[in-house]
Amino acid sequence: MSRQKLRVLIVDDSASVRQILTSILNEDPDIEVMAAASDPFAAARRIQDEIPDVIILDIEMPRMDGLTFLRKIMAQRPIPVVICSTLTERGSDLMFEAFAAGAVEILPKPRVETRQALLESSSQLREAVKAAARARVRQRQQPRRTVEAKLTADAIIPPPVVGRVRPETDRIVCIGVSTGGTESLRDVLEVLPPDCPGILIVQHMPQGFTAAFARRLNGLCAIEVKEAEDGEPVLRGCAYIAPGARHMLLQRTGLRYHIAIKDGPPVSRHRPSADVLFRSAAQHAGRNALGIIMTGMGDDGANGLLEMRKLGAATRAQDEDSCVVFGMPKEAIARGAVDKVVSLTQIPREIMMWGTVGQMVSAG
Known part of the structure; x- marks a missing residue:
C-alpha cells in the first residue's frame, strides 16, 4: 500500500511563483500540492473544504499580509506554516x-x-x-528532488585524536539547533545570568539573518549575544551565533579559546554545521566542553556530539516533548552520543551547573 502524500497549500500573490513552487513540490513523491491561492482570503475558503498538512505562505500580499493570516491560523486552527518570502535582514x-x-x-x-x-x-x-509536517504546532492567542552529496565534518576539520589529554581550563558550551530553534534558543538564553560559560551556537539559518537574530536576542538577554567573528576570544557571559552560510569552529591557543569562521562545503547538508562545531570542541576542549543538541530535523550534530562524548565531554539532548521537531536529538540519542536527555526548561540549569563545577575545579 502506498504511503499517503503530504498535502500542501501554497499562498502567494505571484502566479509564476505559485506555478514554480507547485512544480518543485509535486516532483517529490511524498508531497502533493492540494491547491495554490493568490491571497489569504482564497486560502481560507480552501481550508474550509480540506485542512492541509503544511501551508507555504508569502508575507507581502495585497488585501491581507501573510503575518496577519499566520496569526489567525494559529489562533483558530494551528497548521504547520513555512514562510517563503523576499524578506532579507532589513525585514528581520x-x-x-x-x-x-x-x-x-x-x-x-x-x-x-x-x-x-x-x-x-x-x-x-x-x-x-517535510520538517514542518512533523512539527508540533500549538494554538496561539491572536494580538529537495536533487539529492546533494552528504559530507561529514572531515570536509572541514580532521577527526580528533582519541586519548589526547587536554589541560583543565574554562568550560565551554556548544549548542546545535535547527527547526524550532529561534524561540527555543530565546527560552534558554533569556534566563542565563551574566556569569554563564561562553556559548557557541550553530542555528541553521540563511545567510543575512544571523546578525539580526543575534541582535534581537542580545536585546532580550542578560548575557551578550552576537554574531561570531573570526579570531575573537570566547568569553564568559557571551553567546556567539555562527554566521549564516559559514562554518564556526572552536580553537584554542594555550588555555584560551577563540573562534574560527571558515568557508567550505555544507556538512550533513548544512552550513553552518553542528557536526563541525562539535568536532572542533571535541578536538580542542574535550572534557572541558558541554555539547547540547536541540530541536531540528535531520541528523546534523549527531556524529559530532558522539565524538565529543568519546573524548570526555558532557552531552545533553532536548527531549521529545519539548522539541518542535525531534529529529536531531533523536539521531544523537540513537547513536549513543547523549549522556542525559532533558527538557527545554532544564537546559539553562544544565549549563549553569556545568559552568559552576568548572569554576570550582579551576579554583581548586
Whole structure:
C-alpha cells in the first residue's frame, strides 16, 4: 500500500511563483500540492473544504499580509506554516514576528523570481515541508528532488585524536539547533545570568539573518549575544551565533579559546554545521566542553556530539516533548552520543551547573 502524500497549500500573490513552487513540490513523491491561492482570503475558503498538512505562505500580499493570516491560523486552527518570502535582514523584525506567531521555518525567496533561481533552492524547500509536517504546532492567542552529496565534518576539520589529554581550563558550551530553534534558543538564553560559560551556537539559518537574530536576542538577554567573528576570544557571559552560510569552529591557543569562521562545503547538508562545531570542541576542549543538541530535523550534530562524548565531554539532548521537531536529538540519542536527555526548561540549569563545577575545579 502506498504511503499517503503530504498535502500542501501554497499562498502567494505571484502566479509564476505559485506555478514554480507547485512544480518543485509535486516532483517529490511524498508531497502533493492540494491547491495554490493568490491571497489569504482564497486560502481560507480552501481550508474550509480540506485542512492541509503544511501551508507555504508569502508575507507581502495585497488585501491581507501573510503575518496577519499566520496569526489567525494559529489562533483558530494551528497548521504547520513555512514562510517563503523576499524578506532579507532589513525585514528581520517581520521574520522574528513570524517565528513568534508560530511559523515553523522561514525560507528566503529570490528577489528575481525566475524558475532557475527557485529551482536552486528546491531541495531546501522540500526538506522544510517535510520538517514542518512533523512539527508540533500549538494554538496561539491572536494580538529537495536533487539529492546533494552528504559530507561529514572531515570536509572541514580532521577527526580528533582519541586519548589526547587536554589541560583543565574554562568550560565551554556548544549548542546545535535547527527547526524550532529561534524561540527555543530565546527560552534558554533569556534566563542565563551574566556569569554563564561562553556559548557557541550553530542555528541553521540563511545567510543575512544571523546578525539580526543575534541582535534581537542580545536585546532580550542578560548575557551578550552576537554574531561570531573570526579570531575573537570566547568569553564568559557571551553567546556567539555562527554566521549564516559559514562554518564556526572552536580553537584554542594555550588555555584560551577563540573562534574560527571558515568557508567550505555544507556538512550533513548544512552550513553552518553542528557536526563541525562539535568536532572542533571535541578536538580542542574535550572534557572541558558541554555539547547540547536541540530541536531540528535531520541528523546534523549527531556524529559530532558522539565524538565529543568519546573524548570526555558532557552531552545533553532536548527531549521529545519539548522539541518542535525531534529529529536531531533523536539521531544523537540513537547513536549513543547523549549522556542525559532533558527538557527545554532544564537546559539553562544544565549549563549553569556545568559552568559552576568548572569554576570550582579551576579554583581548586
